[in-house]
Amino acid sequence: MSTTSSTVKAFEVQIKSSGQIIMIPEDCSVVEALSFEGIDIPTSCAQGICGTCLTKVVEGVPEHKDQYLTPEEQAANDQFTPCCSRALSARLVLDL
Numbered sequence: 001m002s003t004t005s006s007t008v009k010a011f012e013v014q015i016k017s018s019g020q021i022i023m024i025p026e027d028c029s030v031v032e033a034l035s036f037e038g039i040d041i042p043t044s045c046a047q048g049i050c051g052t053c054l055t056k057v058v059e060g061v062p063e064h065k066d067q068y069l070t071p072e073e074q075a076a077n078d079q080f081t082p083c084c085s086r087a088l089s090a091r092l093v094l095d096l
């Protein structure tokens with residue numbers, strides 16, 4: 001019954017190397033939320049075009065919002081662009 005076109009939801013990101021879990025609020029990108037925790041992912045375009053921020057996904061299903069990966073690469077769900085992409089699953093585990 002939602003009339004909004006946006007389905008942006010909060011989700012969790014887990015850092016594989018440390019086990020740290022970080023909440024990604026609705027109004028915050030993964031890159032922004034991680035940088036608040038002192039985890040800096042290099043970015044350039046912040047729009048899903050350049051691929052600079054590309055990060056491996058170990059677990060979970062990304063919601064791809066980039067134009068950098070091919071449809072085949074997106075469907076593999078093993079990497080995503082955290083400057084703009086989000087998650088379809090409640091948690092993403094990132095290879096960081």
Ligand code: FES
Nearest residue numbers: 044046048051083
């Ligand atoms: S910074 Fe360019 S795709 Fe993420």
